[in-house]
Amino acid sequence: MVVKIMKEKLIGAAAAVLNVIYCVFKLLPVKKKITYISRQSNTLSVDYRLVIGEMKKRCLEYRNITLIKMIGDGIPAKIGYCFHMLRQMYHIATSEMVVLDTYCIAVSLLKQRDSLIVIQMWHALGALKKFGYSILDKEEGTERSLAEAMKMHRNYSYVFSSSEYCSRFFAEAFHVSMDKMIVMPLPRLDLLSNRKYGDEIKEKIFRKYPMLSDPGKKIIVYAPTFRKEDGGFEEEELRRAAEKLADAVDYNRYHFIAKFHPLSNITLENPKVIQDSAFSTIDFCRVADAVVLDYSAVVFEVAVLEKTMYFYTFDYDSYMKNRDVYIDFKEIVPGMITGDAEEITAAIDRNETDTDRLERFRERMVRRPEGKTYTEDIGNFFERILNEKDH
Numbered sequence: 001m002v003v004k005i006m007k008e009k010l011i012g013a014a015a016a017v018l019n020v021i022y023c024v025f026k027l028l029p030v031k032k033k034i035t036y037i038s039r040q041s042n043t044l045s046v047d048y049r050l051v052i053g054e055m056k057k058r059c060l061e062y063r064n065i066t067l068i069k070m071i072g073d074g075i076p077a078k079i080g081y082c083f084h085m086l087r088q089m090y091h092i093a094t095s096e097m098v099v100l101d102t103y104c105i106a107v108s109l110l111k112q113r114d115s116l117i118v119i120q121m122w123h124a125l126g127a128l129k130k131f132g133y134s135i136l137d138k139e140e141g142t143e144r145s146l147a148e149a150m151k152m153h154r155n156y157s158y159v160f161s162s163s164e165y166c167s168r169f170f171a172e173a174f175h176v177s178m179d180k181m182i183v184m185p186l187p188r189l190d191l192l193s194n195r196k197y198g199d200e201i202k203e204k205i206f207r208k209y210p211m212l213s214d215p216g217k218k219i220i221v222y223a224p225t226f227r228k229e230d231g232g233f234e235e236e237e238l239r240r241a242a243e244k245l246a247d248a249v250d251y252n253r254y255h256f257i258a259k260f261h262p263l264s265n266i267t268l269e270n271p272k273v274i275q276d277s278a279f280s281t282i283d284f285c286r287v288a289d290a291v292v293l294d295y296s297a298v299v300f301e302v303a304v305l306e307k308t309m310y311f312y313t314f315d316y317d318s319y320m321k322n323r324d325v326y327i328d329f330k331e332i333v334p335g336m337i338t339g340d341a342e343e344i345t346a347a348i349d350r351n352e353t354d355t356d357r358l359e360r361f362r363e364r365m366v367r368r369p370e371g372k373t374y375t376e377d378i379g380n381f382f383e384r385i386l387n388e389k390d391h
Helices: 003-027 046-058 075-093 107-108 144-149 165-175 195-208 234-248 280-283 298-305 316-322 341-349 355-365 373-389
Strands: 035-036 063-068 097-100 119-120 158-162 181-183 217-224 254-258 291-294 309-312 335-337
Touching: 003 075, 003 144, 003 355, 046 063, 046 355, 063 075, 063 234, 075 107, 075 355, 097 373, 119 195, 119 280, 119 373, 144 355, 158 165, 165 181, 195 280, 217 280, 234 254, 280 291, 291 298, 298 309, 298 355, 309 341, 335 341
Parallel strands: 035 063, 035 097, 097 119, 119 158, 158 181, 217 254, 217 291, 291 309, 309 335
Antiparallel strands: none
16 A cells, blocks of 8 residues: 555655646647657557558648657666656657557656647557556556556547447546547558468468468468456466467368467467568468458457457356456357367367357458548548637
8 A cells, every 4th residue: 555655645746747848848839740659669660651652642731640660668768658648748749639549657747738639549440358457457457556557548639440339438447438439440441452462471371381382281370368467367377378279170170370469478389380570460371271260349440351260268257357348248149169279179170150149240340441441530530620729
């Protein structure tokens, strides 16, 4: 309790100091500028790249600033991120609009100008596993007192959702009212329907793994969600379950690709398993005949690709206790659900699928674009609210 109180007081003191510095930045003139902030990775995401490309064509008078940096581990990395936050503060204070795909300390913790537009374009396509305010004080979640001290997910003007159905889940996760919710699926969905782009990705995969182009063997992609070690899960449990699945595969008839989360340290011992970090999970799903998931948000992209899915839920009870999901999982997900590895591979052998259920899932979870593309829809929205702001 004492440590918690000390932490909250330290956050309060730091926020007061930062707000003093930020007041100086807010004295500077606001420029025609859109700032994109992320701490998801150190490289520009596909979603940001597509949106920025669209805005450069539409709004020539606006600059597009990108501040993409992970916090990193260790004291030196965290000190470095503090200096990065000063850059964030300057650009936030002098921008008309800020776009986020994660929680941003400088946006939520500090007092913002009333005229600043902040858009939360969350990095996960839809809402499946619970996050944010939905899991406060849960094993994988944030302590409520810390979330309140950090003003987690405050100051948003709009929050994007993949569908009307998912909007209430995003609203709960970000603790915002429904009038701030905008149904606006992520622009990377455009690439899933882009045949030329897809063919280029497949060609690159087959060039690196020529054995995958063998029409005599089908391809299984296994992509489990990330589980936090400090969230009541053990990475070793996932590794053992993945080994069981890999051992249940008939390698005379199938190739097996294991795609663990980038933050995971899991490596399987089975030498026949393809374990790759050069291509994304979605890249491999393009060449997959079957995709094995659990509670991953990748399910939405895979549904758009119309790939047959199976759900390997070896830790279903503990996952629902420690993390939980928004939907009625067993009723809604489009595929077999089991914790038995051999049942999964047997179902794949039978080519067990339900195309009607898959289509219902997609229609419920991911709205189709209103214009020609999802990127165009976002461009229309950004342009409209910037114009409304000027008048």
